[in-house]
Amino acid sequence: MKIVFAGSPYFAVPALEALNKAYGVAAVITQPDKPQGRKQTLTPTFVKSRAEELGIPVYDFEKIREHAAEVRALGADIMITCAYGQILTQEILDCFKGGVWNIHASLLPKYRGASPIQAAMLAGEKYTGITVMKTELSLDTGDMLCVERCEIGDLTYGLLCEKLSRLGAVAAVKAVELLKNGQPQLLIQDNSQATYCKKISKPQGKIDFSDSSADIRRLIKAFSPEPAAFCTFNGAPLNVFDADLAEENQGKAGEVLCADKRGITVKCGKGAILITELQPAGGKRMKASDFVNGRKIKAGDILE
Numbered sequence: 127m128k129i130v131f132a133g134s135p136y137f138a139v140p141a142l143e144a145l146n147k148a149y150g151v152a153a154v155i156t157q158p159d160k161p162q163g164r165k166q167t168l169t170p171t172f173v174k175s176r177a178e179e180l181g182i183p184v185y186d187f188e189k190i191r192e193h194a195a196e197v198r199a200l201g202a203d204i205m206i207t208c209a210y211g212q213i214l215t216q217e218i219l220d221c222f223k224g225g226v227w228n229i230h231a232s233l234l235p236k237y238r239g240a241s242p243i244q245a246a247m248l249a250g251e252k253y254t255g256i257t258v259m260k261t262e263l264s265l266d267t268g269d270m271l272c273v274e275r276c277e278i279g280d281l282t283y284g285l286l287c288e289k290l291s292r293l294g295a296v297a298a299v300k301a302v303e304l305l306k307n308g309q310p311q312l313l314i315q316d317n318s319q320a321t322y323c324k325k326i327s328k329p330q331g332k333i334d335f336s337d338s339s340a341d342i343r344r345l346i347k348a349f350s351p352e353p354a355a356f357c358t359f360n361g362a363p364l365n366v367f368d369a370d371l372a373e374e375n376q377g378k379a380g381e382v383l384c385a386d387k388r389g390i391t392v393k394c395g396k397g398a399i400l401i402t403e404l405q406p407a408g409g410k411r412m413k414a415s416d417f418v419n420g421r422k423i424k425a426g427d428i429l430e
Contacts, residue, residue, distance in 0.1 A: 127224070127306050128152050130202040136172040137291045138208035141229055143176065144295035145206060149302055151182050153200050157211050158186045191215045204305060206298055207261065216263060226261040227271060227301055229294045234259060234273075235320035238266035243290065244283055245323035247348035250340070254278055254286070256293045258301040260312065265322075269312035271301050282350040282368060331355040333366065335380035335429060339397030343369050346399075354405070357429045362407040364429070372398040382427040389414035392429055 131142050132155040145151050154177040162169040170178075170186075177184045187193045194217040204224035207214075219226050232242035234257040239245075246254040255275040260268035274297045276289055304310040331349040333342055333356065346369045349355040354365040357380075374383045377393040384391040390401040405411040406422065417423060 127204065127302065128200075128202040129302065130155060130197075130200055130205040130222070131173075131177075131208075132156065132205055132210040133173045133208040134171040134211045135209050137231075137287060137294070138173050138210075138229075139176050140291050140295035141206070141208045141298040142173055143180075144299050145302065146180055146182065148299045151177075151180075152202055153183045153185060155185045155187065155190065155197070155205075155210070158188050187212075190218060194218055194221060197221045204302070206302070208294060208298070214261060214263075219261060219263075224305060227258055227305075228261045228266075228268070229298055229301075230257045230259060230266055231255075231290050231294070233257060233275065234266060234270060235315040235317060237321055237323050239323040240325040241323045243286055244326050244348040245321070247278060247283060247286070248344055250344060251278060254290070256290060256297040258297050259315075267315060267317070267320075269314055271304060271310055271312060272297055274300075280347075282347050284351045326353065328353040328356075333357040333429075335392060336395040339371050339394040339399045342394055342399055343371060350403075359406075359423065359427070359429050364407065365405040365411075366401055366403070367405065367411060368403040369399045369401045372400040374398045380429045382423060382425050382429065384425055385418045385423050385427075387415045387418070390418065390423060 129145060129149055129151050130153050131145060131151045134157045156171045156174045159168040159170045174184050174186060190212050197218055198221040202222060205222050205226045208229040232246060233255045237245045253275050255273060257273050258271045262268045274293045276293055331353055346355045346366050350367040356363050356365045372391045374391050375398055377383050379393055379395050381393045382390060383393055388400060392399055401414045404414050404417060
């Protein structure tokens with residue numbers, strides 16, 4: 127079975143590596159190089175860099191819909207996609223007689239859309255996972271080929287991404303095996319259970335200390351390490367990367383109840399949180415206890 131892989135960010139790299147090792151990947155399709163950093167240096171996607179290291183031909187179309195003839199000429203049976211970043215037209219889908227199959231980071235039909243991992247975390251889900259589904263023109267609605275579940279636990283978004291990225295590699299190999307064996311059992315999505323999530327933006331990470339400690343902790347975890355939840359302290363932004371629930375419960379919302387070697391305990395609308403990792407304006411990411419040791423914050427101060 128001849129496979130084309132389409133993906134762009136680091137999240138997709140393990141799936142590419144696993145598919146290439148197990149079955150061989152004939153070609154990779156990814157996003158074009160983009161300017162990065164202060165010098166705006168043209169930089170390839172993680173998938174392109176890894177594909178070139180593996181000796182796989184790479185196509186970085188600006189608009190894939192304008193290159194259907196080239197895609198068809200690859201002569202592949204199937205295409206596996208993972209966070210590719212472009213909408214596929216019917217003409218592109220028709221290039222693969224065995225279908226196009228997408229690795230999606232949620233337990234569909236919940237959390238269709240651009241930010242499924244964060245959406246599951248913000249909703250307080252205990253589990254998330256990877257669904258490999260058949261790609262259709264509508265968003266994340268295709269029949270499901272296989273599902274891999276995992277526990278969210280106390281992981282931050284960054285760590286959960288790493289876990290799901292590895293799980294995506296497992297699911298990708300399993301999906302191709304099912305397709306190779308013929309007549310895979312597909313499960314139709316229950317559209318009545320579907321939810322949609324938009325792309326996460328930095329303003330959504332603003333902490334409202336009148337919320338419950340559980341909700342605030344979920345927000346911090348879901349936005350860590352990027353785009354980072356934040357509040358203000360003495361008029362300057364303060365990024366918050368990790369926090370635990372705390373027992374202290376006296377004071378007003380946003381008030382620092384304690385600042386010691388454990389971190390910074392802050393009163394919430396219900397309960398309190400213990401901030402354990404942060405980044406002050408113009409500073410580096412650090413343990414909250416180091417921020418306390420620098421006498422930057424004390425009990426009675428207010429975070430807004």
